[in-house]
Amino acid sequence: MWSLFRLVESGFRCKLIEAGSDFGGTWYWNRYPGARVDTDVPSYEFELEELWKDWNWPEVFPGGEDLRAYFKSVGQKLDLRRHCLFDHAVRSAHWGEISHLWNVTADGAAGVYEASSRHVIFALGTSAQPYIPNIKGLDRFSGHCMHTARWPRDGLETRGKRVGIIGTGASGVQVIQEVGPVAEKLTVFQRTPNLAIPMRQRALQVQEQTSAKSSYPDIFNNRHGTFTGFSYDFNPRKTEEDTPEQREAFWEGLWSLGGFRFFVGGYHDLFFSKEANDLAYAFWRKKVSERIRDPKKRDLLAPAISPHPFGAKRVSLEQNYWEVVCQDNVDIVDVNNDPIVEVTATGVRTAKRTYDLDILVLATGFDAYTGSYLQIDIRGEEGRTIQEHWREGVRSYLGTTVNKFPNLWFMYGPHSPGAFSVMPALAEVQGGWIVDAMKQLRAENVTKFVARTNAAEAYSQHVRELAPPLLLQAKSWYLGANIPGKVQGIHDYFGGVPAYIQELKEEAEKGYPNFQRARLADSHKGEEVRAKL
Template structure:
C-alpha cells in the first residue's frame, strides 16, 4: 500500500509517435495503468467511449446495481491517503457511490488531463516498421503509440437476445448496461424484465417495489443467495481504516482475492448435523461466503455439490409461497456455484407479490417483440417498459468489437477463433507491445485486487524495456502454448466447466459462441501471481524482447 513513487525522467520520445502508450478504457484498470505509466515518465493517452471515468460503474446505472463483494475490499489499495480519506457508507456499496469514488480518484490524481472521452476505438493495427500501434477511433482520429494497453473489461460488451422485432417496440426499452443517466420512473407502469442473471436479479428487486405490473421472463433460473447488506457504523468505519493492511494481506492469501476462501473440510468429512449448521451459517452471513467460502470439494464433486444445491433449493421453497413458482426458480441444469451466483435482497419474496408474475421461457418461449410488448408461444403481453437483463459477450467480446490486427495483418478474432490463447492472460503471440488487463486467462475473482497486480506486472515489463532501450515485446509461441495448457489443466475437473455460462465463453445471443472454451484462469490467485512473478524474476525469457 505504498504511495506511488515520483515520476522519473522519460527517455527521448520517438518523433514518429504521438504517445508512448495508448490505453483503451477509463475504468478501474485504465485509471490505475495511467497512473503507473505516468510514473515511468511516459506520454500516455486514455481513450474512453463514455463521457466520464468508471468503466463498469459508469455504464451500469440500472436500478439496484451495487457491489456484491465488500466495498472496502474492492477499492484501490495503492494509496494510504486515499484509503483514509474515503469512507464507504455500506458494506456493499451502490453504483452511484462507487462512481463518486472513482471520480474522486480521478480528481485526486488528476487523471482526466490524459484522457479523451466520447472516443470509441474502432481499430488497432500493429505497424511493424515503426514497432508501434496505430489506433483509429470511430470518428476517424488516429494515434500512434509504442504500447497498446487494453483495459476493456471482461464484462463490458452487452448483448441483446436474438428475438425478432426488438426494434419494433414503441415504449421505453433499455439494456441494463446502457441505462440512461436520468432516472426511469416505474411507478404504476407495466414492466417486463428479460433475464434473471446477476443484473436481472438486482433490477427485479427494485422495479418490483413500484411497478404497476412486473412480468419476469426467465430464460435460465439461477441459484441466488442473500447479500445481507447494511450501513457501516462509525465504529466499523474506524476499524476498517485501522485494519486495511491486514485486510489486503488477507486478500493476497485467499484463493480468489475475496475476504472469503474455501473451507479446508470436505463436504462428507463432517456429520450431517455439522454440515447443515455450516450451510445455515454461510446462508446467514454477508457476501460471497456461501459461494467461495464453502466446503473445499463442492465445486468438483457432484455428490458434494448436490448436497449444497439441495440446501439452497430448500431455502427457495421456504421463501416462495407458490410451490409451482418455486420449482421454476430452482435450476435443474447446473449445481449451486457452478455459474456466477447473484447475491440478492428479498429477491425470492418478490414472487409473492400480487403485482409480479413469472413467465418461464423454457415452457413458453418468446416468439417476437411487438410494437405493444412481447408475444410468447401462448400469450400476448402489453408493456410500457422492457428491460433487457441479457448480459454480456463476456471476456473476449469487448476485444471482438475492435478490429485488432497484429503482425502480417492477422486479426485477433481469427487468432482466438477456437478459444483464447494467451501468455499469462496478458499477451498474445503475434501482437507485439499489446498488453491486456483482465484479459482471458487471468485470475479474475475480486476484480480490483487482480487489476492492481495485472497493472503492476505490465508496468514492470515496460519499465524493463525502457531501462534496456527495448522497443518490441512479443510472447513466444512456446510460452503461449505452455500457459494455455496450464490454464486448461487448472480447469480440469471443475463442474463449472461442464456448464454453459460466461465462465466458459458460452453465449446463446452471440453467433459462433455456442460452444464452451476455457476462457478464464481457474487456479488460485496466489498461484497465478507466483507464475507471473517467476517470469519477471527470470528476465521475461518467455517474451521475445528486442
C-alpha cells in the same frame, strides 16, 4: 485507471482513451435500478492509503452512484484526468513492424483521434460488451426498450408501469428487486433460475469505518492470499468429511454472514464432487424455499433437481429477491416451456399468450471476455487480426499478452482470474506487473516484446486443465455459451489468485524467458509511449 497511475508515476507519457464521459468503467455504464457491486468494502477499493484514508461508504455493498463518486475521487486525488481522452471509442489498433509502434484511432464527438504508441494496454473489462438477443420484432417495440448496461443516464420511471424483463442473471435480479415493488405489473421471462444467495446488505457509519482503517493494510495484503481475493477462503475440508450436523451448522453460519461465503467460502470440493455439489444445492433449496410461499413459483425458482451444478453459473447476491418475485403483481414465464416468439409493438408474444408492456428490459448479459476485443480492428504481426487469431478459441500468455501481437497488453480479460477475483486487486496485480515489465524494456531499449507462440499454447492448455469438471456442465457465459455461434472454451483462470500471482512473479524473476525481444536503431529510441487503457 490503476495502470494509468502506475505509468505516469513511472515517467511514461500516456493517454487513456475512454468511450464514457468519466471514470468508472462498467459502473459508468450500468445505471439500472439497483445496480451495485457484489464485493464488500473495503475489499472493493484500491490499496493506496491516500485513496481510502478520507473515503467513507454508506453501505457495505456500494451502489452505482457511490461507485462512480469513488472512481471520480480516485481520478482527482491522483490527478489522472489530464491524461485522459473521454467520449472516444477506440476503433482500430494496427502494429507497425518497421516502426515497432501501434497506430491507434478513436472516434468521438470531436472527431477522429490518432496516436502512435510503443505500447497498447487494453483494459476492456470481463463483461462490457452487451449482448442483445436476436428476437424477432425487437426493433418494433413502441415502448421503452433497453439493455441494463445502457440504461438512460437520466433514469426511467417504472412506477405504475407494465414492465417485462428478459433474463435473470445478476443485473436481472437487481432490477427485479427494485422494479417489482413499484410496477403495476412485472413479467419476468426466465430461462434458468438464479441460484442467488443472501447479500446481507447493511448501512455503514463513518465512525465504524474510521475505527477499522487501521486494519486496511492487512485486508489489502490478504487479498493476494485467498483463492478469489476476498477476506475469506474455501474450507480445506471436503464436504463429506463432516457429519450432516456439522455441515448444517457450517453452512448456516456462512448463510447468515452473507456475501459469497456460501459460494467461495464453503467446502473446497464444491466444483469437483457431484455428491458435494448436490448436498450444497439441497441446503440452498431448503433455505430459499422457506421464502417462496407460492408452490408454483417455488417449482420454477428452486426446482427439486438443480438446473446445473451449484456455482457453475455465476452466483448472484440478493436482498429481497424471493419476496419480490412472490408478489401478486409479478409473473414468472418459463421460456423453456413457453418460448418467446416475437416482440410486438405493444409487448412480448410467447407460444401461449401475449404480454402487454410499457417497458422491456434486456437483462441478457454480455459477450464476456472477448466481445469487447472483437469489436475493435486489432492487427498484429503480418496484419493478422485478433478475430483471426482467436477464431478457434482464445490463446494468451499469462492472461496479459497475446502471441503475434507485440507490445499489446490486456487486463482482466481472457485467461486471467477476472470473474473469480476482486477487480481493484486484480487491476493492481496485472497493472503493476505490466508496468514493471515496460520499465524493464525501457531500461534495455527493447522496442518489440512478444510472447512466444509455444508459451501461449502451453499456457492456454494450462488454463483449460485448471477448470473444475463441474463447471463444464453448465451453458454459462464463463464458457461463452450464452452467445450463439461463439466458440466455447475456458476463458477464466481457475487456479486462484495466489497461484496466478506466482506465475506472473516467476516469469518476471526469470527475466521473461517466454518472450521474444527486438530493438530498433538508435534513432527510434525516443519514441513517445502512449497507453490505451
